[in-house]
Amino acid sequence: MNYDYLVVGAGLYGCVFAHEAAKAGKKCLVIDKRDTIAGNVHTSENMGIQVHDYGAHIFHTSDEEVWQYVQKFAHFNNYVNSPMAVYKDELYNLPFNMNTFSKMWGIRTPEQAQEIIGKQSREAVIEILKNRGVSEPTDYDISNFEADNLEEQGLSLAGKDIFEKLIKGYTEKQWGRSCSELPAFIIKRLPFRFIYDNNYFNDPYQGIPVGGYTAMCERLLGMRDDMGGQICGIQAHNNITVRLSTDFFEFVDMKKQRPGREITSKDGDTFAKVVYTGMIDEFFGYELGNLEYRSLRFETTSMPEVDNYQGNAVVNYTEREVPYTRIIEHKHFEFGKGRGTVITKEYPSEWKPGDEPYYPMNNDRNNILFARYQREAESWTQVIFGGRLGQYKYYNMDQVIRQALDAVKRNF
Ligand code: FAD
Incomplete structure (x- = not known):
C-alpha cells in the first residue's frame, strides 16, 4: 500500500x-x-486512578496556541503542581519560596530570608576561596567568584542550608555522581521566590487531562x-x-x-x-x-486499602541515602477521593544501550x-x-x- x-x-x-x-x-x-x-506520557487505569506509567507528567505552558490546541483533545483540570521535599524528618515546600524559608529558619519576612541567603552564600564563597589559597578574600574576590563545579555553584547561589538539605543529595542521585564532580553550568541560577507561593511553574496555563x-x-x-x-x-x-x-x-x-x-x-x-x-x-x-542518556526505574505499588498515602501528588526525597528521588501518588493529580491509592517510586539509573533513554546527557x-x-x-x-x-x-x-x-x- x-x-x-x-x-x-x-x-x-x-x-x-x-x-x-x-x-x-x-x-x-x-x-x-x-x-x-x-510514548512516555502513557497513562493506564488502576482502581479508577490514572497512573502516569513513565513518571509524573504535569502539563504546563506559556504557549497560547499550544494550550488552545490541547483543549480540543482533552478537558484539563486545574491541578497546580506544588511538590513537597522531605529531608530526614523535615518537610519543606517547593519551589524555594517563603514557605520553605519560613520552615527552615523560623522567619516570616522576605527581608529576613534574603538576609540569611545572602549571608550564607557569602560565607560559602569565602570558605571556597580560602580553600583555594586566598587567605583574606576581598569584596572584589567575592563578587568575581566563579564556581569550578556544581557543589561550589550551589553553595554560592543558595548558601549552606538550602544547598545541603534540598539540592545536594537530590542532584547527586539524579546524576549518579557527587556534586563536586558535576559541572557548574547545570545550575545557572536558582528560582528563589520571596512570596508565599508553592506553585512550581511560572506558566499561565497548567493542568492534567481528565481521563x-x-x-x-x-x-x-x-x-x-x-x-x-x-x-x-x-x-x-x-x-x-x-x-x-x-x-x-x-x-x-x-x-x-x-x-x-x-x-x-x-x-x-x-x-x-x-x-x-x-x-x-x-x-x-x-x-x-x-x-548517552540517564535512565530511570519506576516501582509502582497498588494499595487498595489505603486512601491517602502521602497527601500530595509529588514528594521529593532530597537525602542521598534514600535511593529514590521522589514518590508520586497518582490520585492527587485528579483530586481522587475514592478508596485505594497507587504510588510510584522513581529511581534514577545509569543508562546503557538497550535501556529506556529518558534524559539526554x-x-x-x-x-x-x-x-x-x-x-x-x-x-x-x-x-x-x-x-x-x-x-x-x-x-x-x-x-x-x-x-x-x-x-x-x-x-x-
Ligand atoms: P516519546 O514519548 O518518547 O515517544 C517516542 C516513541 O517512539 C515511543 O513510544 C517509542 O517507543 C517510539 N520508538 C522509538 N524508537 C522506535 C522504533 N525504532 N520503532 C518504533 N517506535 C519507536 N513534560 C512536561 O511537559 N511535564 C512534565 O511533568 C514532564 N515530566 C516528565 C517526567 C519524566 C520522567 C520524563 C522522562 C519526561 C517528562 N516530560 C514532561 C517530558 C515528556 O515526557 C516529553 O515531552 C514527551 O513525552 C516527548 O514526546 P515524544 O513524542 O518526543 O517522545
Missing part, C-alpha cells in the same frame, strides 16, 4: 503530526515498538471521538492506521533505503515521507557512536556527536527527525507539540 507518511513513534510528537497530516488528507501509518500509544494522556492521544489518532464530535474524529480515523509492537528497524530494511528516496517496508508498503521520533543515532546504525561530547548525526540527516530529505529522541533534547510536552505543529506548517 502507498502511504504519504510513516510516523515512527506514537508519542506526543507522532500523534500530533499524524493528526494534522490526516486532517490535511494524507494517509499515515503510525508504528510504535511498544504495545501502547502515547489521562492516553485518552488524549487516542483522540489525536482518531481512535476515540468522545468530545462532542467536533474534533478530529472521523476524517483522521480514516487516514490513520496504527500498528503497535512494530519496531521500525524490523519493519524496514535500512540497508535498502537511500537518502532522498521513498521508504519501502519489508512488506512492500511505500512511504513518501517518514516522521522519525526514535533515537537519531539508532537510525544511522550508531555508525558515529552512541549518544547534553554535555560537549554528546552535543558534538549529535551535530554530526544532524549533518548526516540533512541528506535524508524524506525523513523528519522530531521529538525528544530525534532531536536529542529534553522537551516538555508543550515544546514537543509546538515542534510537531511547526513541522506540519513547514511540510504542508
Whole structure:
C-alpha cells in the first residue's frame, strides 16, 4: 500500500503530526515498538486512578496556541503542581519560596530570608576561596567568584542550608555522581521566590487531562471521538492506521533505503515521507557512536486499602541515602477521593544501550556527536527527525507539540 507518511513513534510528537497530516488528507501509518500509544506520557487505569506509567507528567505552558490546541483533545483540570521535599524528618515546600524559608529558619519576612541567603552564600564563597589559597578574600574576590563545579555553584547561589538539605543529595542521585564532580553550568541560577507561593511553574496555563494522556492521544489518532464530535474524529480515523509492537528497524530494511528516496517496508508498503521520533543515532546504525542518556526505574505499588498515602501528588526525597528521588501518588493529580491509592517510586539509573533513554546527557561530547548525526540527516530529505529522541533534547510536552505543529506548517 502507498502511504504519504510513516510516523515512527506514537508519542506526543507522532500523534500530533499524524493528526494534522490526516486532517490535511494524507494517509499515515503510525508504528510504535511498544504495545501502547502515547510514548512516555502513557497513562493506564488502576482502581479508577490514572497512573502516569513513565513518571509524573504535569502539563504546563506559556504557549497560547499550544494550550488552545490541547483543549480540543482533552478537558484539563486545574491541578497546580506544588511538590513537597522531605529531608530526614523535615518537610519543606517547593519551589524555594517563603514557605520553605519560613520552615527552615523560623522567619516570616522576605527581608529576613534574603538576609540569611545572602549571608550564607557569602560565607560559602569565602570558605571556597580560602580553600583555594586566598587567605583574606576581598569584596572584589567575592563578587568575581566563579564556581569550578556544581557543589561550589550551589553553595554560592543558595548558601549552606538550602544547598545541603534540598539540592545536594537530590542532584547527586539524579546524576549518579557527587556534586563536586558535576559541572557548574547545570545550575545557572536558582528560582528563589520571596512570596508565599508553592506553585512550581511560572506558566499561565497548567493542568492534567481528565481521563489521562492516553485518552488524549487516542483522540489525536482518531481512535476515540468522545468530545462532542467536533474534533478530529472521523476524517483522521480514516487516514490513520496504527500498528503497535512494530519496531521500525524490523519493519524496514535500512540497508535498502537511500537518502532522498521513498521508504519501502519489508512488506512492500511505500512511504513518501517518514516522521522519525526514535533515537537519531539508532537510525544511522550508531555508525558515529552512541549518544548517552540517564535512565530511570519506576516501582509502582497498588494499595487498595489505603486512601491517602502521602497527601500530595509529588514528594521529593532530597537525602542521598534514600535511593529514590521522589514518590508520586497518582490520585492527587485528579483530586481522587475514592478508596485505594497507587504510588510510584522513581529511581534514577545509569543508562546503557538497550535501556529506556529518558534524559539526554547534553554535555560537549554528546552535543558534538549529535551535530554530526544532524549533518548526516540533512541528506535524508524524506525523513523528519522530531521529538525528544530525534532531536536529542529534553522537551516538555508543550515544546514537543509546538515542534510537531511547526513541522506540519513547514511540510504542508
Ligand atoms: P516519546 O514519548 O518518547 O515517544 C517516542 C516513541 O517512539 C515511543 O513510544 C517509542 O517507543 C517510539 N520508538 C522509538 N524508537 C522506535 C522504533 N525504532 N520503532 C518504533 N517506535 C519507536 N513534560 C512536561 O511537559 N511535564 C512534565 O511533568 C514532564 N515530566 C516528565 C517526567 C519524566 C520522567 C520524563 C522522562 C519526561 C517528562 N516530560 C514532561 C517530558 C515528556 O515526557 C516529553 O515531552 C514527551 O513525552 C516527548 O514526546 P515524544 O513524542 O518526543 O517522545
